[in-house]
Amino acid sequence: MLALTLGSCGEKPAGPAQALAIINGKPLTVSEFDLRWSQLPEYARKKYPGVEGRKKFLDELIDREVLLQEAKKRGIDRDRALLERLERFKERSLLDVLMREEVDSRVTVSPQEMKAYHEANPGSFIAPDEFRASHILVKTEAEAIDLKKRLAGGEDFASLARKASVDATTKSKGGDLGIVKKGQTVPEFEKALLTLKPGEVSEPVATQFGYHLIKLVERTTGPVLSYEDAKEQIKEQVLIEKKQKRFKELIAALRANAKLRVLDTPIPDSNPRAASPAADAR
Incomplete structure (x- = not known):
């Protein structure tokens, strides 16, 4: 593991649970260092070459932890608006993963489909003016x-x-x-x-x-593109349409299997007025 090289050559290798630093009583372990390092894109790792680079990265992790602890100390982690934003972010992330698993990974486009689409839509692919x-x-x-x-x-x-x-x-x-x-x-x-x-x-x-x-x-005026010239555009368009179709099928299947009741409760106004004693009085 990369974090094991932070010490000097003569030191005994550190175990995953061994702390590299302790910040206000909270250990920053070798395994956490390795996890954060593995999450860096390849281009970002180039900013931290050699042992000195990894020490710099450790310093940045310590800075991050100090800031996080200060934020929690101030109660920012309990702020309702922040928690709502985090929940929405979590929901979007879950939906993104579901879409990748159930839509993106299941849709492909064959050359035969592309040619058939071009033949059915001969004037749809035109070069720019x-x-x-x-x-x-x-x-x-x-x-x-x-x-x-x-x-x-x-x-x-x-x-x-x-x-x-x-x-x-x-x-x-x-x-x-x-x-x-x-x-x-x-x-x-x-x-x-x-x-x-x-x-x-x-x-x-x-x-x-x-x-x-x-x-x-x-x-x-741009000319109508041949199949060869329009291949990438055709592929993209067919892919979009097939993903839309797959998405509709997924929604239909999930709704069919869901215990769903749409009630008669009035749908709220899209621009609700702020509640006030005066409004309630009317």
Whole structure:
């Protein structure tokens, strides 16, 4: 066990129940150290190389125990709101394990199912639209507004980009961004781009880089994907649908076997008013 190496080479190996530290009378044992160590992801263990690293990890466990004891001393572990949150977390964890055991682990997708799904839904898998766009990037909104007015007055977009844009990558190309796909630009830029028709120029768009005037040159609708190109999407979609079906079957079976009665008690208002003497009086 890793914790056994904490001592010097000449010392007798420690047993699992032997304490590495005692904090206010509570022992921190070798077995607890080993358990905490085993729960670390591989990348996290790299932070604690060699004997010195394990001593550092022990120090952190001691710090954690000191803090926990202080929290309990203050009665935080008996706080009703905290206990309710812990109970909800426990319930979610139990449901997650049940779903993994009864749904996720029981659902697979075969190549035959994937091909059949693609044949039944031939137009459902389409490549994203592509956009040919240009932009002018400036530092201030006032500059962008001025350039927008000049464009409205008939000046050429590419010429203004060469003169005024601060984007060194596209400036010499008249602002040409080439082909742009969804997800390749910051959200503010993409949102504005999607509203444009070919030939239109946006109002000034603020992003982390400055202010943009965006021109949509051309929009190409994405082609329908072949089976080979859409395989991963198909697999994911079939998996989702099969899991949903399995989940419904599980619920139906559990309800059928449950001793269940739905009573006539009125369902509470979704936005109940706080009880008050005045409300009770009415």
